[in-house]
Amino acid sequence: MSNAYSIIVCAGLAPDPLQRLEPMDTPTGPALKNEMMLPAVLDPWAACALYEADNLAKKLPGSKVYLVSMALKTKLQQVMMVLSQKVPFELVAIDGPSNGFTDARECASELAQAIEAIPGLDKDKMLLFGGWESATRAAGATMQILGEKLGVVDQFQGVDKIEIEPSGAIKLWERVEGGKQQVSLCESAPVMVGWATGELPEPPNNPQVGMANMRTVMPALQKAKSAAASSSALKFKGVTLPAQVRETRIEKDMPVEAIAQELVTWIRGN
Amino acid sequence: MEKASLTEAALAAKNVKAGETSSDDYSLPTLPSDDIRQIMWRYSDRYDFQMMVQSARSVARGLVANLVAQGQRNTHEWTEEKNTLLKAFDESGITSMYMNMEHGGFIPGPKNVVLALVAFELAWVDGGAATCCLATNLGLSPIAACGTQEQKDHYMSLAAAKPAGDTRPHWRAAFNLTEPLPYVGVETGMLNGKIRIVEWEKGKEPIIQVEKRGRFITNMDFAKFVTAAVDSADEKIKGSCMVIIQEDDPGVFDRGAVTKKMVHQLSSTRDPIFSMRVPASRIIGGYKVVDGVIIPNWSHSDILENVFRRTRVPVGIMTSAKLLSAVEPIIRYQRTRFRGAESINPGSPRYELGIQLKEDSQHRLIDVWSFGEAGASLGFWTERVLDDFDAVEEAKNEYFKSQGIDTARAQMRAMAAVEKEASELVNLEVMGQKDSPRYSELKENILVNFVAYDALLNVLCPAVKLWNTSTGATMLREAVSLMGGYGITEDCPGFLMQKWIDAQLEATYEGPESVQRRHLAATMTNEVFLATVKTWVKEMRVIANQRPGTGACALGTAMQLWLETINYVKTAKDADGSKMYSGTRQGVSFPLADALCWLLAARALILDTIELEEKGGANPNIASGLEGYTRFYTDMCHVLAARATGESARLCADIVYGYRRHPAWDSTTPACCYSIGDLDALDSLIPGIGSTASACTDVSEDGKHPIKAGPCANCEGIEKITVLRAKLDRCTTGSRLAKDRAAVALTKVMIPEALDYPK
Structure with a gap:
């Protein structure tokens, strides 16, 4: 039995985590001050899903990774300059809002339509990946709704690890309470996987991969379908920043043990 | 929802009551984003360049910043930790970006702009890391520019980064021109490195002995081969040349002592000694044998002219990158300066804006910022011209070859014959008449096109190196001082102290300031270039008419003043009857070279600002904030134009008046x-x-x-200059108001929560 899959990673964008986010009201609903001008990144949870998808595709010959993303295409293009150098994928772009105030149901509809339109997609061999959480505003519902719209009823959230057995059965490790994981065995695809952080680091940039990706990314951006105008009844009564004091410090490549030790010291100190 | 405190505090700083707004007010939303840079520096349509920027940024703000933060700059030695830089360069594509596709590269076409973009990103964090990257390319440059096809194919392929899994050793290059004390900075015509023939069997390749001692040679800890400048010590070899020396050649390949430099410690520098035998095929560009004498096809000075024209420009851009990198940490420091003090409450102007309540701190930061922007604009303008020039130069070489014009003198004669047409071409181009049949006719003429480019680049390249690094070093000191005592500590974010001291090396290597001034003194009076400046005067008048706030009016007048001064000194004599403009009269020519550089930088920033204004609206990412960005940049243009024209005019006046004898109360x-x-x-x-x-x-x-x-003193014979100088002062009207506006914008601009690299 062939173990080649179409691994579809759904990913939105989020403002660069170092930026100050100031919510503000606009005639069309809440937004972030200067959001268009702030640098953006691929939503970190979805980025973990993408790296896991790449890892899985490398182990399963014939598999292909699609990145389906809804965002303003100029913003998406900006993010692609970094992301395209990480792992090989084919971009399916939807030109639409991606600011954390988008209705999860509408977003899921747009994603579903785009996925349905992928030429030659065999849904029985589809692994639908995305983030369990989001750095923009964690409604936590988009992937679930998307899965249902595509008829994917086997859904797993907070996944840290996935393995495909020779039989085609899919083994998944989901986070549960108390720092434990629940291990499930799913008979076959399709499945929806909402990734937690996964187990893989961010891959280093590879310009050769980047150049190969960009040959398909730029045309994909050019023909990106515009998302339908919002008909959502969703209304926000108010949007505020969390009350906590935010003190940011930049540490790159700090070992996990050192981070843990610092947290322990901080907790004990309080 | 949006906090109003910052705006109110900013207004308080300007003694404006909340609620009152001036029509001069505008908002600078954020610090300039990649989208803005891409438009201003004209690479919006090059995704391969954009990817390289992101790649280099990732290395710079990750590994490089960590190395600096860990104190790796505190040793002269090339440590294991520093060596990780090379792997990062290879993996991120930085190493191979310089190569052509057939040699393992991945970026098609000319590489000048992309190389400069990468140097910009690396220097944003550390100048030494940028030098380490550029030095490999410098070592390869003689081969890339003048090497034989066999040399190019062999060495460029060896130097390209190997694909994953390829375990063959990676060959890195070093460039060896400078020689030991007391000849640290050798003249291009004086070399102590020598070659002589040691074997020459009939019908076989001659074997030559290379004796070369190097000083301040970058990459020497790991270079596998060296391109070295040498002179003949043998009557059977004519003149100088450059040769390729490999680590595995027979003889002594001594990497030498570590250079104890106090700057750029993330690049490897040693004083090597070579005494080796190599085949004559290692002479870069090949050779011919005439009457039993080896005549290299390229002298070392020909190669250097070709190489340095391109490689010194990114160095200037590096210093500008460091100035621009200082803006964010200074704003953050200024705003948070008083936070934590008992009497400073959140929401109060002192809490929100800190030192930014004081006008001087804002004004000085505007100066730092505008110098950085102008330097970058000047540098990237030059790089774009160089990218265009690559093909123009190649066409010219082919043309001379096809016409059998092979001696330097014949080539000079051919080029001099088309100077008038080249001036006409420049005029049509700057005045926007590219659609005219005459323009097409001139543009299609290979020699005319080449002469126009050549005249411009002969000025632009040394100007970038000179102005960016010399004024940049001074402004980096200003940046450090804006951080107060914090600025001189290791805790200072942004490594500003290191960036300041590094700037001294950037002003020195690849030709110190005096060399750049000498180059400019020889090239800025070229008739084609002078015709170019005349067209710029017209261009500035047109811009001033449409965009009076840019300072283009003052700049046009200053260019006129500079032209008049050049005209004057070319024929005038000083009070003692000596010619004012001559090769040895550096007291005249060098200040006028400096005066010109200011004007070039100011022009470059104005043109980039116009580009942003015209093209920014098409980019949805910045469209909503475009007015704020363009007004801020326009004000910076005005501020810089006032400073640049003032400096330029002062230097011109100094020369014009300074060599006339002051009348005395005597018999005259x-x-x-x-x-x-x-x-x-x-x-x-x-x-x-x-x-x-x-x-x-x-x-x-x-x-x-x-x-x-x-x-x-009277002004007989210099009346026009006197009038222009007085006019210029009036032309700077409004520049201080522009600075005030830009300063207020500084107090409102949104900056990230923290710097994106460690300290």
């Missing part, structure tokens, strides 16, 4: 002033002259004169 005095008796006699013809003349000139009375050094 009567010729210089009126006597009261003469004026009284004239009073009947010109009523009032006797009583009012002393307000305009010197009047002697009973043989006595006013108490001062001498009679007022």
